Amino acid sequence: MRIKIKEIATKLGVAPEDILLVCKKLGIVAKNSNTSISLESASRIVQYVNKYNMKKTTSSQQPQTKTSPLSPELSKILSVDKIRANIVEYDEKILKDVNKGSWEVFAILNGDNPNYNKDSLDKSFIAKNPQDSIVEGGVIGIDFGTKSTVVVYQEGNEKILPIRVGIGDWNKQEQAHHYENPTIMEFISLNQFLDDYNKVDFRPYTKWDNLTISHTAFNNLHNSSSEKFNAYLTELKQWAGDKNRKLKIQDYDGKIFELKKFLEVKKEDLNPIEIYAYYLGLYINNQHKDSIFLEYLLSFPVTYEKDVRENILKSFTKGLKKALPNIGDRINDLKVTAGVSEPAAYAAVALEEYNLAEENEKNFYAIFDFGGGTTDFDFGIFRWADETNRKERRYDYVIEHFGAGGEKYLGGENLLELLAFEVFKDNKDILREKNISFILPPECDDFLGSELLISDSREAKINMVNLVNELRKFWERESFDDEIFKGEIKVDLFPNRGKKISKVPLKVDEKKLYEILKTKIQKGIEAFFVGLMKSFDSYQNEIEFDIDKINIFLAGNSSKSPIVKEIFDEKIEKFQEDFEKENINAEIKIFAPLDNKDDFTKPNGKTGVAFGLIKTRPGGRILVIDKNKMGDNVRFNYYLGMNRRGKFKTIIDRDTPYNEWKVFIDAGDDVFEVYYTSSALANQNNLSINDNSVKKLRLHINKVDEELDVFIRIISPTAFEYGVGSCVDDIEDIQKVELS
Secondary structure (H helix, E strand, C coil), rough: CEEEEHHHHHHHCCCHHHHHHHHHCCCCCCCCCEEEEEEHHHHHHHHHHHHHCCCCCCCCCCCCCCCCCCCHHHHHCCHHHHHHCCCCCCCCHHHCCCCEEEEHHHHHHHHCCCCCCHHCCCCCCCCCCCCHHCCCCCEEEECCCCCEEEEEECCCCCCCCCECCCCCCCCCCCCHHCCEEEEEEEEHHHHHHHHHHHCCCCCCCCCCCCCEHHHHHHHHCCCCCCCHHEEEECCCCHHCCCCCCCCCEEEECCCCCEEHHHHHHHCCCCCCCHHHHHHHHHHHHCCCCEEEEEEEECHHHHHHHCHHHHHHHHHHHHHHHCCCCHHHHHHHEEEEEEEEHHHHHHHHHHHCCHHHHHCCCCEEEEEECCCCCCCEEEEEEECCCCCCCCCCCCEEEEEEEEEEEEEEECCCHHHHHHHHHHHHHHCHHHHCCCEEECCCCCCCCCCCCCCCCCCCCCCHHHHHHHHHHHHHHCCCCCCCCCCCCCCEEEEEEEEEECCCEEEEEEEHHHHHHHHHHHHHHHHHHHHHHHHHHHHHHCCCCHHHHCEEEEEEEECHHHHCCCCHHHHHHHHHCCCCCHHHCCCCCEEEEEECCCCCCCCCCCCCCHHHHHHHEEEEECCCCEEEECCEEEEEEEEECCCCEEEEEEEEEEEEECCCCCCCCEEEEEECCCEEEEEECCHHHHHHHHEEECCCEEEECCCCCCCCEEEEEEEEEECCCEEEEEEEEECCCCCCEEEEEEEC
16 A cells, blocks of 8 residues: 555645655655655654654645644653554553553653653553563574564464564554565664664664664665665675675765674674664564563574574574563573574474374475575484483474585575576666666676676666566566566666666566576576485485485475476486485475465465474474584585586585595695585586686695695684695694685
C-alpha cells in the first residue's frame, strides 16, 4: 500500500512543499505532491514533522490536525517503542489494568529514564517489574544470514514460531517475506543515535528516525537517490566473516564513519552487529507479548573460524543486553551461544518433516544449501539414539556430520550480479557514451575497454542494484520456457556526473543469461558430488554401515529454481556410476526445499535453519556430533596447490591437520607461486587454473638452495606459514600468509 505526498500533508496540516523538503532531507524520492511513497517512508516523514514541531499551515482551506485524546504524558509512555523501533504503540490499558502494568513506568520510578521526572508521573499509572516478564525456559533461535535474518522462539512447549522484525505494525496480515528479515541497516543520523544509545545501560531512548534496519531500511534503499547509497549497510555478515574487510559509511547528515576490520573493533568503536542485535532484541522483548527471553542460539556457516564466531557472539550479547529493561542480577543469566552449523540445523528439521526420523535405521543425508550469498554443503548420518549408550540415552536422535564445504560465491544474489555484469558488458558502448559505470562483482574479470566502466563509486553500486532488481524476475521464476524481456530491458541508471537517467534501454540476450546460470549452478552441483564422494572416502570407518540410500535435501530460497532440479536430475545418473566404481550401491533421493504453504508455524526452505537451531538446542532431543572440527576450530577453508599444465594440482586440502609441515616445492629460486581455491572441485586435480575461484600468490624466500625445500603448514582456517629447510626439524625463515 502507498500514499501520496499531498495526502500526508493534508493529514498533518503541513504544506505539501514542506513535505517535499522533508523528503529531500530524508533521501525519499518524491518529484511532486502527487508522488506515491511507501507507508514506511510516510511513517518516517510523520516522525520528522513531529520531532521538529514543524509549523502547521494556517490556510483556512487546510484542515487542522486532530488533538490526541491522550495526554502528552500518557502518549509519551505508550509510544516509547514506536519511537525506538517503529513498533505499534501500546494500548492504554497497560497503564490502568492491575494485571498488566508498564516496564516504562517501572523504569521512571526507579530513575532509569533520564528524560522523565518521576515526581510528575500520574500516580494512577501501574508499574510492572520486568523481571516478572522473563520467560523461564524460553529459547530464541537466530539465523543471522547474508541477505536475510530469521528469528524464531519457543516458550512453554515444543511449538516454535517465527517473529517479524522491522514491521512494526503487527496488525498487517502475515506474509512469507515478513519472516525473512533483510540483513540491512540505514544510517540517517548516526551521531545522534549513538549519543542516545550510550546514555543509559538498558533500553536507551534511541529513535527509529535516526537509524533503521530490516524491511524499513530495505524499502527505503530502493526508494533512495544515489547520494544516499553509502548510508546503507548491506554487507553486515560479509564484513564480519572477512577478517580483512574495512568499510565506510556516510549517513544522511553527511558524516563519514570508518568501520575497522571486525576482529579489531574495540569496546568503544562503532559496531553495527551490536546495533543490529539491539534492534532484534527490541522486537523480541517488548510488552506486546510481555516477554523477556534470556537464552539465544545463533547460527554460523560451516567455514567461520573460532575467533570470528566468538566476536559475533560477543557483539550479539552486548546488543541484546542493551535492548532489555533493567532486570537486575538476572541480566547475568542472558546467554548467547553458537548453535549447530546452518546445514546441520536444516538437516534436523528436514529429516523430521519428511518423516525419515520415524524409521529405526541410519540415514545418510547430504545438504545442498543454496542461499543468497553462498552455497553450503553438509554430509552426515541421522539415526535413532542408542538408549544403551550413556552419552546418548537422554536423546531421541543423533546427527553425526563429518563432511562440509561449499561454493563461496554461488548464491542467488551473486548470480544476479553476474548476470547484470554480463548485461552491462554487452551494452558497454551506450554506457560509455552516457558516462555510466558499474562495479566488478566477485569472481568476475576485467575486460578490454573497461577502464572507465568499472568503478567502486556509489553510482556504480546503485547501478548494479537497479539492474539486479530488474533481472530478479528472470531468475526467480518457475520456468525458463519463455522470454520475458523480448530482447530489451529498461533501467534507471546514474552517470558518474549529473542526474539520474530514467529507463535506459539495454539489450538482453536471455539465452546467454540462461547458459551462464546453468554453467555456474552445474559447477556448484559437481563440487557438491565431489564433496560427497570425498566424505565417503575420508569417513568410511566412521560410517560403519552399508549405505543403500542417500537423501539429498535442497535448502535456501535459490534451490527453488527449476535449473537446480534439472541439473541434479542430469548429474545423478553419472554419479550413480561413480558410486558403483567405489562399490557404493546407493539410491539417491532428492527432496525439494521445505514448503510450509504459508503456514508460518512450520519451517520452509529459508526458515528451516532457525527452527533447527531450537530443535538441536542443548538439553533438547537431538544430539549433534560435529566431526568437521579440528580441536575447537573448523577445518582449513581452502585447497593449496600449484599450476600443473593448466590444471590446479592440490598439495594441501581441507582435511590436512593443522601445524603439520608439508613439502611444497624446492627452494631453488627466491620466488614461488601458491594457488588457492575454496572449490571442492580441486579434489579432482582437474580444475582449470583459469577458473574464477582460483587465486594466486607470489611468495618470496630469503634462503635459496636447490638442496632445500619450501615447507608449508596450515595454522588456522584462513592462514598458513611457509619456511625453508631440509626436514621438518630445521625449518627457518618462517613467514605467515593470511588468505582472503
